[in-house]
Amino acid sequence: MAERFIGLMSGTSLDGVDGVVADLDAGRIAVLAHASAPFPEALRAELLALNTPGDNELHRAALAANGLAHLYADVVRQLLNDTACSPADVTAIGAHGQTIRHQPGAVDGIGYTLQLNNPALLAELCRIDVVADFRSRDVAAGGQGAPLVPAFHRAVFGQVHQTLAVLNIGGISNLSVLPADGGPVLGFDCGPGNALMDHWCRLHTGRPFDDGGRWAASGRVDPLLLARMRAEPFFAQPPPKSTGRDLFHPGWLDAVLGEAALAPVDVQATLTELTASACAHDVRLYGGDASALIVCGGGALNDHLMGRLAALLPKLTVCSSAERGLPPQQVEAAAFAWLARATLRREPGNLASVTGARGARVLGAIYPA
The missing domain is CATH 3.30.420.40 (ATPase, nucleotide binding domain)
Incomplete structure (x- = not known):
């Protein structure tokens, strides 16, 4: 039944x-x-x-x-x-x-x-x-x-003979590492996912999100701004850890931007790189023997973000969860x-x-x- x-x-x-x-x-x-x-x-x-x-x-x-x-x-x-x-x-x-x-x-x-x-x-x-x-x-x-989804990720995506990583990119991004040997699953929040990107896109274009990441792709990543963003202590904390809009909110972004005179499109490009680089860093650090990174959530529909993840993780197969049987x-x-x-x-x-x-x-x- x-x-x-x-x-x-x-x-x-x-x-x-x-x-x-x-x-x-x-x-x-x-x-x-x-x-x-x-x-x-x-x-x-x-x-x-x-x-x-x-x-x-x-x-x-x-x-x-x-x-x-x-x-x-x-x-x-x-x-x-x-x-x-x-x-x-x-x-x-x-x-x-x-x-x-x-x-x-x-x-x-x-x-x-x-x-x-x-x-x-x-x-x-x-x-x-x-x-x-x-x-x-x-x-x-x-x-x-x-996060609570890693147990579900194990049930739906886990494999006996290979370690897999699952990255959910919603407003916040979170990572699950599913060991091949059935060992303890590791999972934690990586940092912002779409929340700051969507906020900035809505503020400067009137659109609710950067469709396919095309706006970000047309901009230039500012390395100094990216470094200031990555200096946020949360990124260096070891798991277990979780976060949300309590930390990564528009006020946080305004404080990091300070008096920087950057084109809005370049800020969008840098925000996208922040999400990609923070997630890729955590995959390398905690999922080093994973053969694939399965991406779900709205971020999986951002072609530019997916491309950046693939470029930052050249040894892994980066794919949408749709390719593993469940749309993102x-x-x-x-x-x-x-x-x-x-x-x-x-x-x-x-x-x-x-x-x-x-x-x-x-x-x-x-x-x-």
């Missing part, structure tokens, strides 16, 4: 919601349908604003969570329609929520990670069990709460469908070797239909 789960992901890129219906029967991973919906501009602006302290935050966050739940429900309805499924045909929805603060281990030694969501409303709207709040249990156990914009949503199944089965969803938690933990909270 099919075990159908829906996974919903809205990431730090703040471009919208991706959702999949996946058949996870007996651990098999087969995506049956994919749907996406862009954020309405007002909701996107509010989610972005909530990444930094402001007035009346609790009220605004609660209303934004309601708006997000309605958008999630729209994607669920589209998925059900596309697969001719009823709510009763789906075991559960794994809904990640929208990260607006990520401070593991900070302030009091425990810290927190906060994903804006209203899973109770989503369960009410969709009449399907909802699993949410995946990250907080790992943080409570001393972990980073991120479906990977994270499928991961949270898979994590929802683990939650219902009371199976651990984290990898302590990745997050630094004290051990394996069952993740998430369940909201019955």
Whole structure:
């Protein structure tokens, strides 16, 4: 009997919601349908604003969570329609929520990670069990709460006879190293992915992202600016580590730019090189025996960025996850469908070797239909 789960992901890129219906029967991973919906501009602006302290935050966050739940429900309805499924045909929805603060281990030694969501409303709207709040249990156990996708990467991409690296480039980039011998998986955040590139592109061209990286490709990398960016201490920290818009936000970019008089296109080229060089450095340092780098997330659609990764990693095959059976914009949503199944089965969803938690933990909270 099919075990159908829906996974919903809205990431730090703040471009919208991706959702999949996946058949996870007996651990098999087969995506049956994919749907996406862009954020309405007002909701996107509010989610972005909530990444930094402001007035009346609790009220605004609660209303934004309601708006997000309605958008999630729209994607669920589209998925059900596309697969001719009823709510009763789906075991559960794994809904990640929208990260607006990520401070593991900070302030009091425990810290927190906060994903804006209203899973109770989503369960009410969709009449399907909802699993949410995946990250907080790992943080409570001393972990980073991120990344959580390496366990899924191992399940879907892992090979017995070769070490592989998987690079997810969303708003933030994160790397998974999958050893050939079945040893502990390594995973951590590398730094910014698309978040700063998208911000700069929107600011100077009015477009939401640099389509194919063509704008960046027409510019010139400024080595002094790149060096100032790479001097950010996060890049030199050893794993386990994770980051987000708490660090890599427009204010960080403004501070690094300072009084530099650079053409906007050259800044875009340098931002793209920052993402490529930081990721390539981590692949060389931690995935040296990998035979291939599998790239997923929106960054896999940036031809210029993919070209730079290939140039910086000439000994590896650099390819899109589509070439390994799962299109890049479906990977994270499928991961949270898979994590929802683990939650219902009371199976651990984290990898302590990745997050630094004290051990394996069952993740998430369940909201019955």
